Amino acid sequence: MALNLPSKQNPERRRAAEEDVLVREVDDAVRQDQYAQFAQRYGKLLIGVFVLGLAAFGGYLFWDGRQEAAMERQSETLVAALDQVQAGNLDGAVERLAPLEGEAGGAAIQAALIEAGAAMEQGRAEDAAAIYARIAANDDAPQLLRDLATVRQVAATFDTIAPAEAIERLEPLAVPGKPFFASAGELVAMAYLEQGKEREAGTLLATIAKDDSLPEGLRSRARQMAGALGVDAIEDVDAVLEEMRTPAGGDRQAQ
Template identity: 85%
Template sequence: MALNLPSKQSPERRRAAEEDVLMREVDDAVRQDQYSDFARRYGKPLVAAVVLGLAAFAGYLYWDSRQEAAMEQRSETLVGALDQLQAGNLDGAVEALAPLEGEGGGAAIQAALVEAGVAMEQGRAEDAAALYGEIAANADAPQLLRDMATVRQVAATFDTIEPAEAVERLQPLAVPGKPFFASAGELLAMAYLEQGKDREAGTLLAAIAKDETQPDGLRSRARQMAGALGVDAIEDVDAVLEDMRAPQGGAGPAQ
């Protein structure tokens, strides 16, 4: 059986192949020269950029670890102060919070709230009001804490400020659905009474009494005050009577 042997290449095809190989070698040489030229021109700046990038990344990792460590330390300081507070050691709680004085961030705001609460507990209403005022005016503090501080500051200074000032500060917060509606509303009602606006006070107290999201004790107090002002705050008479009987165990009259 005959084998088909490859025929010899023609001179033209061999010449074309040799030229193709030569062009590839030339391209490789040109490319290598280009890489060498690029390395000579930009090699050092690129190396410097890489080194600086690595240094910046290492610096960030160091900064992040320091920030995390500082946050843990602040948290431990707050926990220690709260432990002292729970134990009834008010002075110890304030002393434990000393490292957080002058610092920014949420931990410092929480520390100021604790200090203000201690001041109120110790009868230092003026000091407490000053701390609450700082928190209320702190644009970096969460709005919820600023609103709470506003309510507590008004409460701490209620006997010394004009009713009009209390009304101005509390009206934006004494709105149904807002977090401090009931606490701000009670104070606002008291300010209305100081101004002789009994109807406004009674209407606001009735709204608090009808708000089922509020604690039962607070609603009961608001209902009684609204009734005393001539405003009906009772929606379900049977439910109110049941609540009134609850502290006595709900037992009916003896047979």
């Protein structure tokens, strides 16, 4: 059976195909020329940007590695100093902290707090107060550590400064809910007593005694001091009596 094949191609279709091939070839040539011009004009710039990007990334990795290594060394120094403190070797602890002297950052501030605490233990209150004062005035230190340094500085110099100065410095911290409310509050209450303001002192101590978020030992001490000043610091009498009976009852059962 014979197939009916066209003896020749449609001239118009052939012409369109040829034109399409020609257009594609022209487009390819134009694009290649544009790429060549772009590479010639911007190629060096792009290579430079790429190289700079690699250099910056490599520099960051190097800096990050050094920072991490420095933090590890600082942590090791602090741990070694604390080990000396626990062993009762305060001079050794201060010596271990020497590498952190003059550095910035949290590790240096913690080292200063340890050094100040060692000075207090050694009876060098003035030296300790000077260190605490530097921490309290350090704008780069976390506010929590600055407040802690303020409380300890006032405690270290309490016998040598005027009660009014102690009250002025600690009143902003002697507020329920503040991290150092109890410590600052007790010092402010003592300053009130030196001024003869027993009612103010008792009221503040009663507030400390009623704060459930504080340790019971601290609350008990504040409760007794407030009671001695004539201020009732007991909200739940039955609960307080139960707390007083529990240790005694435990002793009786042990016997």
